[in-house]
Amino acid sequence: MTQKDPKLLIQPGPQLRQEMTTPVVMRDVWYALTPATLAGIWFFGLGAFLVLLASIAGAVLVEWFFSPQEKRRYFLGDGSAILTGWLLGLTLPPALPMWMAFIGGAVAIGLGKTIWGGLGGNLFNPALVGRAFLLATFPIAMTTWTAPGDFFSIPSSVFALPLMQGEVDALTQASPLGLMKFAHKETGFFDLLFGNTSGSLGETSGLLLILGGVYLWWRRDLDWRIPVGILAAAMVFSSILFLIDPDKYPGPIFSALSGGMLLGAIYMATDPVTSPLTPKGTWIFAIGIGLLVILIRVFGGFPEGMMYAILLMNAVTPLIDRYTQPRVFGRGLDSK
Amino acid sequence: MGDLGWIFISALLINNFVLAYFLGLCPFLGVSGKLETSFRLGMATVFVMVITALCAWILNTYVLIYAPYLRLISFIVVIASVVQFIEMVIKKLSPALFRSLGIFLPLITTNCAILGLAIFATNKGYGLWEGLVYALGAGLGFTLAIVLMAGLREETELSEVPVLVKGIAFNLIISGILSMAFMGFAGLFSSS
Numbered sequence: 001m002t003q004k005d006p007k008l009l010i011q012p013g014p015q016l017r018q019e020m021t022t023p024v025v026m027r028d029v030w031y032a033l034t035p036a037t038l039a040g041i042w043f044f045g046l047g048a049f050l051v052l053l054a055s056i057a058g059a060v061l062v063e064w065f066f067s068p069q070e071k072r073r074y075f076l077g078d079g080s081a082i083l084t085g086w087l088l089g090l091t092l093p094p095a096l097p098m099w100m101a102f103i104g105g106a107v108a109i110g111l112g113k114t115i116w117g118g119l120g121g122n123l124f125n126p127a128l129v130g131r132a133f134l135l136a137t138f139p140i141a142m143t144t145w146t147a148p149g150d151f152f153s154i155p156s157s158v159f160a161l162p163l164m165q166g167e168v169d170a171l172t173q174a175s176p177l178g179l180m181k182f183a184h185k186e187t188g189f190f191d192l193l194f195g196n197t198s199g200s201l202g203e204t205s206g207l208l209l210i211l212g213g214v215y216l217w218w219r220r221d222l223d224w225r226i227p228v229g230i231l232a233a234a235m236v237f238s239s240i241l242f243l244i245d246p247d248k249y250p251g252p253i254f255s256a257l258s259g260g261m262l263l264g265a266i267y268m269a270t271d272p273v274t275s276p277l278t279p280k281g282t283w284i285f286a287i288g289i290g291l292l293v294i295l296i297r298v299f300g301g302f303p304e305g306m307m308y309a310i311l312l313m314n315a316v317t318p319l320i321d322r323y324t325q326p327r328v329f330g331r332g333l334d335s336k
Numbered sequence: 337m338g339d340l341g342w343i344f345i346s347a348l349l350i351n352n353f354v355l356a357y358f359l360g361l362c363p364f365l366g367v368s369g370k371l372e373t374s375f376r377l378g379m380a381t382v383f384v385m386v387i388t389a390l391c392a393w394i395l396n397t398y399v400l401i402y403a404p405y406l407r408l409i410s411f412i413v414v415i416a417s418v419v420q421f422i423e424m425v426i427k428k429l430s431p432a433l434f435r436s437l438g439i440f441l442p443l444i445t446t447n448c449a450i451l452g453l454a455i456f457a458t459n460k461g462y463g464l465w466e467g468l469v470y471a472l473g474a475g476l477g478f479t480l481a482i483v484l485m486a487g488l489r490e491e492t493e494l495s496e497v498p499v500l501v502k503g504i505a506f507n508l509i510i511s512g513i514l515s516m517a518f519m520g521f522a523g524l525f526s527s528s
Contacts, residue, residue, distance in 0.1 A: 111513070115509060116492065120495075121492065123492065123510075124517075132513075132516040132519070292520075299524055300523055302522070307520070308521075312517045312518070315487075315514055319483070322371070
């Protein structure tokens with residue numbers, strides 16, 4: 001029996017190396033998002049791709065300018081800024097002017113992350129902070145949905161000059177949630193599943209989003225309790241409403257597949273930084289989001305409530321963490 | 337949904353005094369450093385607001401119909417003195433309650449949220465019960481906002497916030513984001 005040459009190797013700790021580092025997780029999410037993103041670009045054309053690029057550019061530039069110099073290289077290297085810009089881009093309307101998407105990306109990183117002390121310090125999901133800012137600032141442009149159209153025709157509003165609104169020359173069409181809320185018209189199941197409806201850039205293709213989610217779950221990057229809890233709570237709540245008055249309220253399947261429900265539940269609410277730490281807290285968080293979404297969608301003034309639901313539960317997360325601390329091992333039952 | 341229920345939800349969430357009207361910002365930013373303290377401040381606010389609604393209704397119904405131009409000054413004077421008086425009563429009767437609520441009462445009494453509540457209730461023409469429910473909703477909404485804020489602030493105590501924004505600027509940014517999140521409640525229950 002032979003041994004290799006240094007027979008005893010002595011190193012300072014840590015000796016165990018984790019494969020799951022921040023850059024690895026971020027790249028996993030990139031891979032998971034790719035199919036749904038490609039589907040979005042396929043349905044909405046090259047204009048959507050430009051909007052996505054602008055949002056990523058805003059995020060990366062602000063990350064580069066405003067993160068502390070000694071950490072800049074690491075922050076840019078871990079791919080989280082690109083991911084934030086990407087996720088924000090997926091929640092934007094495909095015909096949004098590029099400069100607005102750029103500002104959204106900049107706000108998402110600037111106010112959503114850098115100011116909190118960088119990755120890990122932020123208590124609100126950065127991409128959703130950017131989107132909430134855009135929706136409050138440009139309410140009309142952010143709710144102008146275009147129908148899926150020709151791949152090579154780019155709506156001229158995408159190229160609107162900075163501070164200009166831009167004419168939308170593409171065919172506009174209300175999103176499935178808008179149709180439901182204001183005209184009580186339900187979009188077909190298969191259109192919702194495959195993504196051939198109007199809506200935000202990356203939220204329409206339910207099937208591919210679920211596929212990406214399964215990949216993330218298989219790679220253990222995602223706490224399955226959050227998407228399951230959100231979808232279950234939302235479907236139960238909307239089933240109850242549906243049973244009360246089927247003509248007025250949307251059914252559970254429609255609620256789960258339409259709008260940003262899947263995108264939010266799988267990719268945004270599961271952000272490990274802004275969701276609770278304990279399993280019990282995670283359930284509370286997820287069920288809270290599910291109930292708030294349906295509450296805002298059905299009774300609120302907006303057709304879509306996913307963004308607000310997640311931001312509100314992000315705000316409650318510190319309190320949830322505080323009151324669901326597990327018992328310290330070895331202490332009595334009454335100890336916290 | 338009933339009228340009183342709607343008034344309550346509206347004051348609690350939709351037109352939250354802090355996050356939608358931006359009233360009462362100085363206790364909101366000043367006392368939200370610790371969770372326990374901020375909760376007690378919130379309870380004190382509920383208490384003062386309910387008394388305010390009662391005082392405002394009595395003044396509006398029995399006194400101010402003869403001299404409406406005295407509204408502002410009489411609100412301030414009467415509410416402040418009634419709260420001071422109740423503070424003394426609590427101090428005498430229940431020292432424990434005074435220790436948990438009492439120190440905040442004078443702080444809250446002269447706040448713009450209190451005067452705002454009296455004026456809003458008057459402008460909306462609320463009667464006694466509507467005014468009381470409105471005050472309860474507004475007070476609990478204030479408590480909700482300040483408790484959420486305290487949770488967020490305690491969580492960020494150890495994070496590396498840039499020196500440039502540390503302190504009040506950072507707290508204002510957090511409250512701005514919180515306020516954007518509360519925009520989601522806009523228009524709740526208005527169509528049904």
